[in-house]
Amino acid sequence: MTRAVPDKGTNGLQWEAGAISCAEWTGVKLRDVLADAGLDLATPGPDAKHAQFEGAEAYGASIPLSKVLDAQGDVLLAFGMNGETLPADHGFPLRVIVPGNVAARSVKWLKKITVSDEESTTQWQRRDYKCFGPNVAKPDWSKAPSIQEMPVTSAITRIQRPEAGGKVNVEGYAYSGGGREIVRVDVSIDAGKTWAQAELMGDEGKGSKSWWWKRWRFEIPDEGDKGGEVLVKATDESYNTQPEDY
């Protein structure tokens, strides 16, 4: 379940519901580039476990090599965005796109790729973008796995209250990592006591799996509009759903 304001803060930047957009990327598959560079895709060897990326600034990150080698993984070296040359803010001349994974792995202004037996040694890979138990005060960063695929999530982006007559319209998006499609979005207007299903809108992205967001809308029934808090939770095709708290 996603609330507009989190009940308790996290360390670092407060991203709240996260930052998300849905673009069409043009590029070449990283697996093809690695094959051209001499990597044996079928048997890359026991030391070939991670693909590390370095950006032209300080940033760096890595992903499991299995994600790159997976023909359905769709890991791209992108030079185009929405049919145009990749903008500077989005990583010109070349960036990685790792669909289904946290965007922190989609390194911009790409300078170097290394196939390695270990994860990237940057602070962003080793000491950031990890989660710990809710009561952990002093986290052991070495024990928690780096976030790669994202959990199921959702957000309300707009509540439209018509000036005269008409029903209140609620809109938002839902998303799950790993290419898992959103199959259901539940909305509550009574603080979670009852739930109804939102209408899922017909976005269809490209690629091997459901990498894109699912937009949804919901009309609050006349008798239900008490002006209270609206809650949303999503379910993906593996029937993972959002917890009420963390």
Next chain:
Amino acid sequence: MTRAVPDKGTNGLQWEAGAISCAEWTGVKLRDVLADAGLDLATPGPDAKHAQFEGAEAYGASIPLSKVLDAQGDVLLAFGMNGETLPADHGFPLRVIVPGNVAARSVKWLKKITVSDEESTTQWQRRDYKCFGPNVAKPDWSKAPSIQEMPVTSAITRIQRPEAGGKVNVEGYAYSGGGREIVRVDVSIDAGKTWAQAELMGDEGKGSKSWWWKRWRFEIPDEGDKGGEVLVKATDESYNTQPEDY
């Protein structure tokens, strides 16, 4: 979060926390068999979307063909279990093993395999093993997707209270579908107000992904043992976690 007794029932059999075991299977990969039978694994054609399985009794089910074609999917035709000939109760002479998916797709006493553009037409595929919104009284079976990969779950299997002295020991398992490894198990002894992390035990299965369960144990601190309800929730490597309710 898993309670010993569900708050509300579901239609059909009450499996509660589910039925689970962890065995070692011997067999041949279904993708190799389909290739031998003439299926082009790289371009199986637009109509090749599902692998349907028929058992020697009435039962039948299907899985997406992409799961079969995935070299890391590990879909087996199994004739051995734990180093011995497959027992009759487990599907002798041949059964399907679909790791990471709901066991209802691992058809026993296998008689026939069909590559099709549609799911199996059996009631077990079309009118069973699906989930609906919590307020849905009359489900539209055609709209909900069949359960394939499983969501993250966990269960308490034993609470040992020592006869004299010593700490109360709690044990259980956790599991997630799709080969997603369990990375954390949280236990609460105060009705969910606070959580501590269980020790994860060192099970390691075979295969391309984490198809196996993760056993865990937790010692209730002396000051914490008030004889109250023990709760457990698990988190997988995609940071999906269990909801408190459905």
